[in-house]
Amino acid sequence: MVVRGQLAVGRHVCFYHTMAPQVAARHGFNVTFMAKPFEGKTGTGNHLHFHVADVKAGENLFPLKKGEKDWKDDRLGYSKLAYHFIGGLQKHKDAICAVTSPTVNCYRSIQSGEAVYSSGSQYTWTPA
Known part of the structure; x- marks a missing residue:
């Protein structure tokens, strides 16, 4: 890359x-x-990928460090920082949406409610 x-x-x-x-x-x-060029058709999706790393070492800060206890006990292997980061995204989702989807067509795409591969106009996260 x-x-x-x-x-x-x-x-x-x-x-x-x-x-x-x-x-x-x-x-x-x-x-x-355009985010939604055709009325009545599903619009394009918007998703973001994040990589948070230590500035000096370049080390990814989201996974648990070797030997560190999984504090959530969910076996996903995410650090406390990762969960707090996700929580911050969820808390500020409306403001983030205003910046990442600023046009009328973006709003139409979000509000369309088509359930093809979406959850309507809700927000979700997945440990991909």
């Missing part, structure tokens, strides 16, 4: 969003980045 700075990633995303529709048009296709 290639790690780039945030500015470089932002430039690549902007470039892709500009380039993709132009290339598609040359081949007779259309490209949209």
